[in-house]
Amino acid sequence: MKKQTYDLEERLLEYSVRIIKIVAQLPNTRTGNHVATQLLRSGTSPYPNHGEAQAAESPKDFIHKLRISLKELRETQRWLKLIQRVPLIKKPELLDDILKETEELIKIFVTSIKTAEKKGK
Template sequence: MRGVLSIPIIKEIFHFSFAIYHLPFEKWKITNGKWQMANQPEQTQERADGLEERLIEFAVSIIRLSNKLPNTPSGKHIAGQILRSGTSPAPNYGEARGAESRSDFIHKLSIVLKELNETSIWLRMIDKSNLISSENVLELMNENNELCRIITASIKTIRSGRPKIDKPTVR
């Protein structure tokens, strides 16, 4: 197998050559084995990890809530719907973190926001229908609102014109 490059090595070479060709090299550094822009705060990765963990905890809470819903036709329907919308933001955020371009990242974050908004509506329906006690639902509604604000702010920040790092153009 001498002389054969694996796909991960080819990707790393591409990212490195893209950085050298398109951006001043002194703006890049290696952190935890990955290339990152040097002027980004050190906490960026930790904040992204923290948000991902929060979305996972939110999904776990949604699973627990769906298990508390009554075993009636309406309870089963709402449980299935809120399970789909309430557990999808975490994996979709994980997908966004691996986006291939800035526009891909924005698109995937928009999907996270869309799913959180849908979950908000299901939570409000559960609360208004008194299917379970309001205490359980209100806590989740508050967390859902905070997560929506965080994702919305992230999308606005990215769209605001920070340095654009997108797929390379052919020259």
């Protein structure tokens, strides 16, 4: 396993890349295509939304953008669990690592939102 980076922007970029690679492995079936579309949308969304948060117009806007990223990460987590449970890919155990990363990113965003809310009060 490669060394974890703590640059959130880089982590989110790498996360998006990993999501895209998972989507490419999904079957070209009605189910596979539905899940692929949803996962691609939610799983690549935190990266640009984090960029939007960095360019926020106000503390309230910053928190709002962080909340969108958090919401999308939670949705992605559900899609990944579904892919693993069905399973929709040949080696569902390979999703364990990205599920762990999803959980870590969720914790980072929860903490960031709490910190930003405290500063805003």
